[in-house]
Amino acid sequence: MNILWIKALHIFFVLTWMAGLFYLPRIFVYHAQSDNPSVHEQFKIMERRLWWFVTPFAGLALVFGVWLIAFYGVDWLRASLWLHIKLTLLIAVYGYHFYLYKLVKSFAQNQNKHSPRFYRFLNEAPVIIILGIVFLAVVKPF
Structure with a gap:
């Protein structure tokens, strides 16, 4: 596969994953603000479905990102300090993703146990x- 296709797919899956990661805590805000039990049940469904919808995108972003690194080679990886920093930050984003699942x-x-302000x-963040x-x-x- 051409490297441009790999990059395009990597960017697409990162964008779709990030859209979900930005929207899910917003749902938490509304869920934490609500006192209506039927609304709570609807938010539970939305939260669960959204998390499971975006999780495959997180995996596919990882697959295409690793593919890009493999395409460029080990020497490039060793020489790319920016990539090491990026990967460290990316570990934090994946940690955030799985923390959202805990929530x-x-x-x-x-x-x-958290307020709407916490979720904002x-x-x-x-x-x-x-x-x-x-x-x-x-x-x-x-």
Whole structure:
């Protein structure tokens, strides 16, 4: 497969994954604000379905990212400090992804312990990390 196709698919899967990671905590905000049990049940369904919808995209983004690294080779990987930093930040994003799953499970069991304000912060916090990842991938400053 041509490297441009690999890059395009990697970018597509990252974008779809990020869309879900930005939207899921927003649903948590509304869920935490609601006092209506029927609304809670609807949010539980939305949260579970969204997490399971975007998780394959996280996996496919990883597959195509590893494919890109393999395409460029081990020598390129060793020489690319920017990529090492990007991969470190990416580990944090995957950790965030699975932390959101823990929260989905907490809501599903009616054991939410956080305020809507917490979820607003959680919704906005990864923006800085993702900005760093994009900056590193495009500018390659190191």
